[in-house]
Amino acid sequence: MNEEILRIEGLKVYFYTYAGVVKAIEGVNLSVRKGECFGLVGETGCGKSVTMRSVIKLVPPPGRIVSGKIYFEGLDVLSLPESEVRKLRGRKIGFIVQEPMSALDPLYKVGYQAGEPLLVHGLVKDVKEMWKRVVNLFKTVMIPEPKERSRNYPHELSGGMKQRVVIATAISCVPDLIIADEPTTNVDVTIQAQILDLLRDLRRKYGTTLILVTHNLGIVAEMCDRVAVMYAGQIVELANVYDLFKDPLHPYTKGLLEAVPIITKSREVRLKPIPGTIPNLIRPPPGCRFHPRCSLVAEICKRERPPMVEVKPEHYVACWLYAKR
Amino acid sequence: MFKSLKERYEKWKFKNAAKIEEYRLMFYAFKRSPLSVAGSIMVIIFVILGVFGPWILDGIRGLMGFLYSHGIIRTEPSFNAFDWSLDVLQPPSWKHWFGTDDYGRDIFARSMLGIQVSLVYSLVVLVVAIPIGIILGLIAGYYGGKVDEVISRITDMFLAFPALVLAMAISASLGAGLMSAIIALITVWWPGYVRLIRGQVLSVKENLYIEAARAVGMGNFSIIVKHILPNVISPLIIYTTMDIAGVVLTGANLSFLGLGAQPPTPELGRIVFDGLDYLPEKWWYSLIPGFMLFLFALGFNLLGDGLRDVLDPRFRRRLEFEVKGEKE
Amino acid sequence: MKALIEVRDLVKYFPVKRLFWTIGNVHAVDRVSFDILKGECFGLVGESGCGKTTLGRLILRLIEPTNGKVYFQGRNVFELKGKELMAFRRKAQIVFQDPFSSLDPRMMIFDIIYEPVRVHKIDVGNPEEYVISLLERVGLKKEHLYRYPHEFSGGQRQRIVIARALALRPIFMVLDEPTSALDVSVQAQILNMLRDLQKDLGLTYLFISHDLSVVRYMSHTIAVMYLGKIVEIASSEEVFEKPLHPYTQMLFSAIPIPDPEVARARLEKRIIPKGEVPSPINPPPGCRFHPRCPYAMDICKREEPPLIEVGEGHKVACWLYAKR
Numbered sequence: 001m002n003e004e005i006l007r008i009e010g011l012k013v014y015f016y017t018y019a020g021v022v023k024a025i026e027g028v029n030l031s032v033r034k035g036e037c038f039g040l041v042g043e044t045g046c047g048k049s050v051t052m053r054s055v056i057k058l059v060p061p062p063g064r065i066v067s068g069k070i071y072f073e074g075l076d077v078l079s080l081p082e083s084e085v086r087k088l089r090g091r092k093i094g095f096i097v098q099e100p101m102s103a104l105d106p107l108y109k110v111g112y113q114a115g116e117p118l119l120v121h122g123l124v125k126d127v128k129e130m131w132k133r134v135v136n137l138f139k140t141v142m143i144p145e146p147k148e149r150s151r152n153y154p155h156e157l158s159g160g161m162k163q164r165v166v167i168a169t170a171i172s173c174v175p176d177l178i179i180a181d182e183p184t185t186n187v188d189v190t191i192q193a194q195i196l197d198l199l200r201d202l203r204r205k206y207g208t209t210l211i212l213v214t215h216n217l218g219i220v221a222e223m224c225d226r227v228a229v230m231y232a233g234q235i236v237e238l239a240n241v242y243d244l245f246k247d248p249l250h251p252y253t254k255g256l257l258e259a260v261p262i263i264t265k266s267r268e269v270r271l272k273p274i275p276g277t278i279p280n281l282i283r284p285p286p287g288c289r290f291h292p293r294c295s296l297v298a299e300i301c302k303r304e305r306p307p308m309v310e311v312k313p314e315h316y317v318a319c320w321l322y323a324k325r
Numbered sequence: 326m327f328k329s330l331k332e333r334y335e336k337w338k339f340k341n342a343a344k345i346e347e348y349r350l351m352f353y354a355f356k357r358s359p360l361s362v363a364g365s366i367m368v369i370i371f372v373i374l375g376v377f378g379p380w381i382l383d384g385i386r387g388l389m390g391f392l393y394s395h396g397i398i399r400t401e402p403s404f405n406a407f408d409w410s411l412d413v414l415q416p417p418s419w420k421h422w423f424g425t426d427d428y429g430r431d432i433f434a435r436s437m438l439g440i441q442v443s444l445v446y447s448l449v450v451l452v453v454a455i456p457i458g459i460i461l462g463l464i465a466g467y468y469g470g471k472v473d474e475v476i477s478r479i480t481d482m483f484l485a486f487p488a489l490v491l492a493m494a495i496s497a498s499l500g501a502g503l504m505s506a507i508i509a510l511i512t513v514w515w516p517g518y519v520r521l522i523r524g525q526v527l528s529v530k531e532n533l534y535i536e537a538a539r540a541v542g543m544g545n546f547s548i549i550v551k552h553i554l555p556n557v558i559s560p561l562i563i564y565t566t567m568d569i570a571g572v573v574l575t576g577a578n579l580s581f582l583g584l585g586a587q588p589p590t591p592e593l594g595r596i597v598f599d600g601l602d603y604l605p606e607k608w609w610y611s612l613i614p615g616f617m618l619f620l621f622a623l624g625f626n627l628l629g630d631g632l633r634d635v636l637d638p639r640f641r642r643r644l645e646f647e648v649k650g651e652k653e
Numbered sequence: 654m655k656a657l658i659e660v661r662d663l664v665k666y667f668p669v670k671r672l673f674w675t676i677g678n679v680h681a682v683d684r685v686s687f688d689i690l691k692g693e694c695f696g697l698v699g700e701s702g703c704g705k706t707t708l709g710r711l712i713l714r715l716i717e718p719t720n721g722k723v724y725f726q727g728r729n730v731f732e733l734k735g736k737e738l739m740a741f742r743r744k745a746q747i748v749f750q751d752p753f754s755s756l757d758p759r760m761m762i763f764d765i766i767y768e769p770v771r772v773h774k775i776d777v778g779n780p781e782e783y784v785i786s787l788l789e790r791v792g793l794k795k796e797h798l799y800r801y802p803h804e805f806s807g808g809q810r811q812r813i814v815i816a817r818a819l820a821l822r823p824i825f826m827v828l829d830e831p832t833s834a835l836d837v838s839v840q841a842q843i844l845n846m847l848r849d850l851q852k853d854l855g856l857t858y859l860f861i862s863h864d865l866s867v868v869r870y871m872s873h874t875i876a877v878m879y880l881g882k883i884v885e886i887a888s889s890e891e892v893f894e895k896p897l898h899p900y901t902q903m904l905f906s907a908i909p910i911p912d913p914e915v916a917r918a919r920l921e922k923r924i925i926p927k928g929e930v931p932s933p934i935n936p937p938p939g940c941r942f943h944p945r946c947p948y949a950m951d952i953c954k955r956e957e958p959p960l961i962e963v964g965e966g967h968k969v970a971c972w973l974y975a976k977r
């Protein structure tokens with residue numbers, strides 16, 4: 001059960017822009033266990049998507065992986081040649097991208113696009129067999145009238161259907177790991193519920209490991225087993241989902257939970273916003289990157305980066321409140 | 326007295342700091358690209374030649390005469406632009422820097438004067454065509470609907486003809502000459518601007534600040550003048566800069582076909598046209614003025630390219646960090 | 654309390670043209686009626702394409718209706734002309750969703766905020782001091798006065814937009830998804846500020862959003878919209894504790910709650926939403942929700958349910974509660 005499927009060690013990703021070097025990811029460590037649903041939460045620009053793109057070596061330029069190691073099923077992904085990494089993408093690691101609207105090529109039938117990974121990885125003999133598999137695949141992701149729909153072009157489908165096609169593409173080769181990068185942004189709540197339900201279903205059926213990248217704390221609470229909270233390119237807290245929500249340790253996690261309006265809360269309970277804004281990662285604040293916005297800031301926070309410590313079993317936090325100085 | 330001056334300066338500085346910063350960035354953006362600097366230098370030279378061409382020519386003539394009379398140079402160059410002479414079709418030499426044409430006139434002198442004609446020409450065309458384009462483009466783009474339909478279809482009709490053919494037809498029917506060439510070019514040129522402005526307006530109109538202005542109670546006219554026009558100006562400037570070369574070249578084409586400026590008015594395109602009969606042996610006749618035309622067009626194009634970067638706010642933002650990074 | 658705004662049978666169709674012919678109408682807003690009380694925050698929620706944004710714009714008369722009336726302080730806004738229209742524009746303002754396109758990039762903050770005052774020729778004393786007071790009101794500083802919009806983050810821009818809306822001292826504001834482009838931590842800042850402004854200045858809000866949690870936090874009364882129709886109106890507490898319309902129930906059960914225990918307990922009894930929102934071009938006959946409704950009956954397919962009062966200020970448009 002506790003077998004590791006993915007381990008990231010000391011990952012650093014910098015973006016070399018005109019404006020300067022954006023230190024998007026600064027030393028991220030995490031490990032994902034086989035069969036679990038792992039959540040990666042954080043606000044815009046915290047580096048959660050980039051971290052996951054590093055796993056399949058698809059950091060968009062001008063970004064570059066500066067240092068660190070990524071092990072997927074024991075394989076050192078970053079030192080693999082491109083041809084070997086390509087064998088992982090789509091085959092072993094399925095990626096569900098953010099924008100279903102632009103994730104599909106308008107010139108090809110959606111069925112072909114969903115089945116393309118099968119062809120690329122040689123899992124089907126010919127196109128004819130691929131189409132047969134695609135119809136089954138569309139059934140799996142619960143697209144009504146799968147045969148007819150697979151012959152449609154992207155513009156003929158609604159947003160929710162397109163997202164299902166994208167999911168079908170990601171699971172076509174029955175990967176060991178699915179990375180879903182904000183699978184439900186720009187999607188209505190009712191469709192979101194359907195998509196999340198589908199993902200839960202797939203996990204139940206195939207036992208696939210799922211990494212869910214999102215900014216929505218509600219989705220995390222509903223879906224994930226373990227959660228990592230990211231802030232400004234670093235992981236600040238990592239814990240079991242129940243522990244994290246019941247007893248958040250890092251001031252940022254606490255702040256987030258108090259800042260988000262919850263439907264079951266009375267409107268009399270006032271939200272507590274986190275003051276200030278997300279720092280510029282070209283010149284990130286020294287020490288703990290959260291210190292300029294933190295209400296419990298101490299001298300050391302401004303100077304030294306807090307180490308990740310295990311405060312309770314399986315509950316890690318990077319904050320000087322809990323670390324030994 | 327001084328104190329109040331200083332106060333006023335401080336106040337002015339406070340108010341305009343962001344603006345100054347913006348201009349500094351523009352300047353910096355421009356300066357860092359050698360091609361646009363080269364382009365602007367070329368443009369400046371050509372504009373000076375265009376405006377002061379005859380006087381500059383007189384000056385050179387005077388200087389050469391002075392040098393000759395003091396025995397510093399042995400032969401005095403001839404800058405005879407209009408009179409017939411016996412030095413027919415001479416290759417470039419010290420006497421005739423760019424050679425002579427079939428009437429024995431000096432091509433250097435004629436080219437210098439020709440730039441003026443070309444420049445005036447293109448400016449007149451643009452000064453008339455651009456306002457037509459702005460007004461019709463703003464109306465069509467902002468109001469949309471039937472008005473847009475009418476204006477756009479008319480512009481389409483004009484654009485459907487090949488520009489040169491249409492210009493030739495108009496110019497020929499009005500009789501060959503500089504004036505009719507200008508009228509022909511204006512007729513051909515305004516639709517391009519209507520289309521450019523209309524397209525820009527359509528995209529600017531989508532911005533919420535337009536709707537916000539409407540919600541505040543601003544009238545259509547003030548919205549157009551205060552919010553739409555300023556936001557379509559920079560693409561217009563870029564387009565115009567590149568377009569000057571286009572007008573000059575089309576004008577040269579007309580002259581080249583014998584429809585524009587008539588002899589003996591020197592005009593670059595016309596000179597190229599006249600020299601065509603003598604190619605390739607008497608290459609200088611056509612090629613040297615042709616090369617000047619090329620430089621003229623190139624200069625404006627490079628400048629336009631540079632301006633595109635300078636006027637693009639996103640590009641400036643990227644630079645902003647660079648500049649500030651250097652400061653720290 | 655008195656109603657500040659009365660919306661009566663408001664209809665807006667957008668014709669859909671193919672080549673030369675109109676092939677149908679988008680029923681963006683279809684015979685909608687409700688009241689907004691003075692001093693309250695009226696929340697309007699619905700999924701994309703339900704017509705909530707169009708409704709907001711209609712009320713401010715930024716677009717003309719196909720039919721219907723909107724009374725603002727007893728006067729039909731669609732009949733206002735000249736001075737009266739200007740007076741209405743002064744009293745009613747709007748804040749848009751996208752803070753990046755709602756500010757003219759070529760104007761400085763001072764000009765942006767002062768422009769409405771200039772348009773209405775109001776005497777506010779020293780312009781600079783007036784704008785500074787507005788900036789301070791929304792949590793910005795004097796230094797920001799002569800800067801361009803691009804120098805600000807999304808949250809700050811939204812503050813500027815709010816300051817511009819406040820410049821005319823309005824009594825009513827339409828807030829069209831004011832925080833949906835912002836991050837959680839910044840969203841809370843803006844929401845709290847809007848609530849404080851409402852209390853301090855006695856403003857009336859129409860708060861439009863697709864995010865039910867945000868609407869719940871902001872509003873006193875909530876109306877749920879589906880395909881151009883209001884399906885349920887009630888006080889905020891009532892809607893969340895006792896949602897009656899099947900669509901409202903479905904919406905609520907679809908929201909993930911940031912508490913693993915509650916969220917997972919809710920999963921057990923969730924009504925999994927069926928299907929997707931049909932096209933608003935020629936929507937389904939009868940109750941528009943019937944193709945997705947778990948309780949759909951025969952009558953739902955034929956006749957449109959009326960919006961009837963079932964409790965104190967609680968209205969619902971569903972055949973489950975209406976007398977046939």
